Amino acid sequence: MLYLGLKYLHVIAAIFLFGFGMGSYLYLIAASRTANPQVIAHVARTVVRYDAWITTPAGFIQIATGYWLVSLAGLSLTTGWVLTSLIIFLCVGMLWLPVLVLQKRLQHMASSAADRGEGLAQAYRRVYRQWFWMGVAGFSGMFVIVSMMVTKMTPGEWVGLFLS
Known part of the structure; x- marks a missing residue:
């Protein structure tokens, strides 16, 4: 029973990790496409x-x-x-802190532009591209x-299945 309980918690955590992560990613992409600093600032604050x-x-x-499992x-x-x-989890995890930092920078840049009543600076687009491609990875x-x-197989084993 302990194993099944842990497995359930592991799967739920994976859903939260993947689901909330992907949702946040897609919301900030959608907000950035508006080029509206107020919208981006609000969404980025929520995402962070x-x-x-x-x-x-x-x-x-x-x-x-x-x-434990x-x-x-x-x-x-x-x-x-x-x-x-x-x-792979460690590699993805090593991307996580820089992604959070970049999200916070995007939020700050959008908030500053909104407060000044200006559009987004070119620097926003540069930071956004870094954030976007780190998300893809x-x-x-x-x-x-x-x-x-x-x-329960490695990618190399998957390839072996397809080639045999």
Whole structure:
């Protein structure tokens, strides 16, 4: 029963991590497309808040429950799909802090422009592009991790299936 409870918590945390993360990402993209500093400032403030309150804690829950599940299942952390998912999770996690910092900068830049009654500066677009492509990389990694959790296989093993 402990294993199933942990697995449930692990899956729910993954849904929150992925779902809130993707929702925040898409909302800030949509807001940025308006080029309206007031809209962007409001959405960015909300995105930063939810990423801090929901997405980040879900990531820590993922780490704790994942480790516990691996231990209870009698698996080694060096099992192919486990190790690969950990490496990708750490890489995605290393993108997370810079993404949060960039989101906060986007919020500040949009708020400043709105307060001055001006449009967005070129610097906003530069920071936005960095943030956007870091998001693409991070979510690509998350897609791979979820696929490994479901299949219990590494991407190399997937390729082997298709080639055989």
